[in-house]
Amino acid sequence: MLVLLPPSETKSPGGSGSPLDLDSLSSPALSPVRAQLVEALVALSDDPPSARAALGLSAQQDGEIARNAALLSAPTAPALERYTGVLYDALDVRSLTKAGRARAASRLAVGSALFGLVRDGDRIPAYRLSAGSQLPGLPTLRTLWKPALSAVLADIDDLVVDLRSGSYAALAPVPGAVTVTVLSERSDGSRAVVSHFNKAHKGRLARFLATTTAEPTDVGRLRALLRRNGFPVEADGSALTLVVPADQVVTTRAQRGNLAG
Template structure:
């Protein structure tokens, strides 16, 4: 593991603080309970104690689950994979934010955890992620596929170019559909710069409805792209 080689080096200090707190909690007898995981994941929690010596794994292979299954990076053509590595940022309870090519020590820590010695992780990272991610946005569009715990960790400072992808229905299909949206945007060479352009780009592939903030909306309110799960 080489923390100095991760993207967003300005997060090095916070990452080290979280890693130290995580190692201490993971050594406790009730570590799985404190970290909100099942006892069957005790071996994964034990690995949290040895992050500095861990064999690192590229983020694009380390992160798994319904959303990443739908993104299916392994099946992307070379051009789409290059766009994925350039366009996608993954928020992390341990690392704050990483890119897909970053090599990470395997860990178990969700953003929704209240970590002893650090506090609620979403609040902790909210104090640091703006400095790392806001400049990254530039003139681009933020297409936000995060779940609620991770949404609380960073609010882009560009509400007019911030689009939250929301999916009506069950959590499983919501994650799957957000993964499909991310995949479509990696396959597409076009780079939409407005919420309307994004909706137009995706409309041939998925059922989308764009909701923009009305005149009375609170400042900083993003647009919402409602995406209905594809049939079957």
């Protein structure tokens, strides 16, 4: 089983690893696009106004441009520790046991606008590039990534659970992947799409899938596994809906254990 995660705009600073080595990253078939984008971002950083426009930043966010300028010299960190925010707080890989972290390393991958696909063993620097960014002189990121990234994802024989957001899934869709929507259910039975808070529930789901010893091979077995473990999911083909009581739509790490219902 492979669980595809979205990245986050926010990244943890610093790191203890050596500077970025593209040749050391997993999925080496993606190296040519990675190198092209890294080179373009570093060069773009020399022109802050153009960088702000391309990356959707304000002048108060010039620190993000400085991060891009240092892509080839900055320290690196494991990918699952580099990304931050609601989903990654709920995933909380630092708290996993050694065995759990090993399973997470084999089962989780992050869709990245800069690196295409990274796993926990990949050490990357902090950076700023979103799926919707348009870099001067280059095709769209979808045009750049779709051929190479689609080929890499097509080689995966395991069940794929795609938790990426729409813009990242569009970089390289995975036909037949299981997708997950989060809905909140009120006491009167009415339902609504969970927007911001869906990240916490997807992070919690990813944590479970990363660490379970079970190996579901299709959406039916996955649904059964999740329901046995307190995830109220419904299935429609390869689409799963996680239905969360409205009073459990929370995001904090301390409340994560209460989300199972």
